[in-house]
Amino acid sequence: MAAAAAATTTQMDNTRSLSSISSTSSLLFTRTNEFYKIQNRVKFKSPRALSIRATSSDSVVTLLDYGAGNVRSVRNAIRHLGFGIKDVQTPEDILNANRLIFPGVGAFAAAMDVLNKTGMAEALCAYIEKDRPFLGICLGLQLLFQSSEENGPGVVGRFDSSNGFRVPQIGWNALQITKDSEILDDVGDHHVYFVHSYRAMPSDDNKEWVSSTCNYGDNFIASVRRGNVHAVQFHPEKSGDVGLSVLRRFLHPKTNIPKVIACLDVRANDKGDLVVTKGDQYDVREHTKENEVRNLGKPVELARQYYKEGADEISFLNITGFRDFPLGDLPMLQVLRLTSENVFVPLTVGGGIRDFTDANGRHYSSLEVASEYFRSGADKISIGSDAVYAAEDYLKTGVKTGKSSLEQISRVYGNQAVVVSIDPRRVYITHPNDVEFKAVRVTDLGPNGEEYAWYQCTVGILCFIVTFLFVHTVNGGREGRPIGAYELAKAVEDLGAGEILLNCIDCDGQGKGFDMDLIKLISDAVSIPVIASSGAGAVEHFSDVFRKTNASAALAAGIFHRKEVPIQSVKEHLYKEGIEVRI
Ligand code: 1PR
16 A cells, blocks of 8 residues: 555655645644645535534444555554444545544645545545544645645645655654654654655644654654544555554544542651651541541551552652651651552642742752652652742742743653642632632532632642641641642642642542532633542542533542442442543
8 A cells, every 4th residue: 555655656746745735834723724725626505504413433444445556554553453334425424523534635626626526625624624634644744734835835735755765755863753643642752654745844834733743854744633633654564663653543532531549648747757647638647635637547557458449640749748857757748658569550640839949058959859759669759839829920020930840840840740730728708709719509509508618729838737746737638829720720730730630629539529619610610630539438529520510530538538339349449430430
């Protein structure tokens, strides 16, 4: 097939190329697509008049093979990946496709003629315009662009052979991946196979959609992505395992399988041992005369147990980290090291991630603190208090200084490695305009019949209580800040957070369910994943939060520690409720 493509795409001549259709040079993705231009020559009724009804089964992919080239390898690769193929016979087959692959082989002009005459071009326009899952291969990529080689430099043009590069390019080449396109996730430095004489060129107009480029004499576009519409210049079906992975990722797009996370709030007890504790509305001390820190087990052992029971991730929150310098907290680093030896799901660690100057005047940057956590086995770090201060500054000045912990760590380790933990308290109000922060109409009225609430962010502060025997630090002491959870979430997303851990002080440890009003508010406001936390008391609370909000994960602590609800029961319940989970 690739050889056939080489022979045919090389024959493409300017008089019958895209350039004969239009002279503008913007990527058609930005407005519509190349197929619209075909309408200039053959009059169609508006594609908007066509309606799309995706009816075919998920395990069948629709293949647009207009008979002008050999697509046997594409067929074989699709079947190899466990998919059936439905061939397009009529334009309606395109409109009804769940997932469409357009290998785009054959001579360009002949292909265009067929697409025009059969009405396929119009259907393709409508399909792509509706952002339906599409993968164009080779010519299937070039057709998405406008070209104007005849009328000046165009987006799609022939390789320049005068600089010593043989044309067509027939062979393997590496990609420079410029943006996350999901289907290229496994490509990395691997080579993929190209056969072509024409290529689309990157420009300011199309840079938003270009997901990778490749160099052959000059930089050309190797792939594009807009929403569910993908196209690649190389031949995934001829690119070995890595090519198959591109097809696989297109055929099995990432679905966000909701995650169940076990959280271990960790701190030193009054004897100095690091224990897993758990608060009621952040108060982690027993209500006894001694007022000791509640001890629910050993961190490494519990993490291992939750991993075995099926936790999708484990979070450690060093809840006194804001006062104890974490790098002085060697037991916490040791906990991470030991846990990561036996726990093979992502580990998040939070607490005390901020700049710090120790008693000897030695300054540690938050990046150093985070780096030590990563070196000890953490996959993600979680920032609480320091992110609140960073967001406040950002909202005040509108300037990203690049200096906050959040910005520095995400710049070095990537956004996906930085979680922001939000610890808000519900503040009831009678009218949404009573505060300058985003308020919601609450499901359960406030104590005085208030219909609205805003969620005030808090930070950790050090405070003491004195009993008749002891002086204790109280880690539950928190200071309310002049910023709402909504404003904070949006600001930290801007600053580079990759995920939000959304707690709620009112619900923490209460077992009455997550704060759905809050979780809905935040998970609708940001596009990064939101972890619903605080209040889980029964398996139904998990299905509820996944059904009614856009949370990507649900976190619980108390019910797991007290063995009231095992993780497995949560997963079984979600599965029975038809919510996909990792078993
Ligand atoms: O501010 O960057 O040093 O981070 C401190 C971290 O410690 C923050 O992530 C903050 O949430 C956490 N933290 C501070 N104080 C407490 C406390 O409990 N006194 N724990 C605390 C937060 C809340 C959740 C809890 C869920 C689920 N714990 O993590 O696990 O509410 O509980 P549940 O299922 O039992 O209801 P910084």
